[in-house]
Amino acid sequence: SQQGEEDPQALSIQEGENATMNCSYKTSINNLQWYRQNSGRGLVHLILIRSNEREKHSGRLRVTLDTSKKSSSLLITASRAADTASYFCATAAYNQGGKLIFGQGTELSVKP
Amino acid sequence: DAGVIQSPRHEVTEMGQEVTLRCKPISGHDYLFWYRQTMMRGLELLIYFNNNVPIDDSGMPEDRFSAKMPNASFSTLKIQPSEPRDSAVYFCASSLGRLDSTDTQYFGPGTRLTVL
Numbered sequence: 001s002q003q004g005e006e007d008p009q010a011l012s013i014q015e016g017e018n019a020t021m022n023c024s025y026k027t028s029i030n031n032l033q034w035y036r037q038n039s040g041r042g043l044v045h046l047i048l049i050r051s052n053e054r055e056k057h058s059g060r061l062r063v064t065l066d067t068s069k070k071s072s073s074l075l076i077t078a079s080r081a082a083d084t085a086s087y088f089c090a091t092a093a094y095n096q097g098g099k100l101i102f103g104q105g106t107e108l109s110v111k112p
Numbered sequence: 113d114a115g116v117i118q119s120p121r122h123e124v125t126e127m128g129q130e131v132t133l134r135c136k137p138i139s140g141h142d143y144l145f146w147y148r149q150t151m152m153r154g155l156e157l158l159i160y161f162n163n164n165v166p167i168d169d170s171g172m173p174e175d176r177f178s179a180k181m182p183n184a185s186f187s188t189l190k191i192q193p194s195e196p197r198d199s200a201v202y203f204c205a206s207s208l209g210r211l212d213s214t215d216t217q218y219f220g221p222g223t224r225l226t227v228l
Contacts, residue, residue: 030215031215033215033216040222041221041222042116042203042205042219042220042221042222043155043203043205043217043219044219045216045217045218048216088155090217092215097162097167097168098143098160098162098167098207098215099143099145099157099160099167099168099215100215100217102154102155102157104154104155105154105155
């Protein structure tokens with residue numbers, strides 16, 4: 001079964017607003033990663049948070065992790081039209097043999 | 113580094129034909145992954161290799177699909193015979209594969225396959 005499940009499936013906001021996407025997973029993890037996919041392109045790694053971390057920042061990105069609730073959120077502040085893309089969470093665990101389990105993704109549309 | 117390289121970028125073929133997709137991972141990466149992405153099914157892991165050895169092929173849809181990694185710098189995904197339902201974007205990704213380096217995967221640009 002799919003490890004990561006994301007919500008919302010689609011999100012539409014205005015430029016300058018903040019965008020929040022959530023990810024839930026089912027089993028213990030070593031780390032959780034977020035990826036972005038622009039239309040017609042491959043996925044690009046954005047940020048990683050380890051299981052012993054609760055929050056991490058990278059530029060306009062803020063990721064939180066709650067291992068007790070098995071959930072994570074990705075916040076993009078002051079969104080731009082160029083942030084329009086699909087965003088995926090992915091989990092890594094010791095028993096996954098080096099592979100990541102990806103969620104279904106959130107499609108973000110930022111309108112200028 | 114040029115990143116993960118895939119070829120061809122686009123492939124249009126007729127049902128029943130053999131299709132071969134190619135991937136060159138990032139040099140030094142120990143893991144190579146093949147994914148398929150469709151609107152209906154999302155991103156699916158088909159197979160992955162560690163040090164050129166297939167580790168998990170449970171995602172390969174059926175015997176028509178096969179994958180090889182003859183050396184550390186090259187992998188192929190073959191579909192024979194192809195069917196219209198195989199139409200999708202196929203991604204190759206590679207990673208260092210060490211959990212202490214986070215298993216970050218680097219994706220290629222994908223091959224868009226259309227089977228008529």
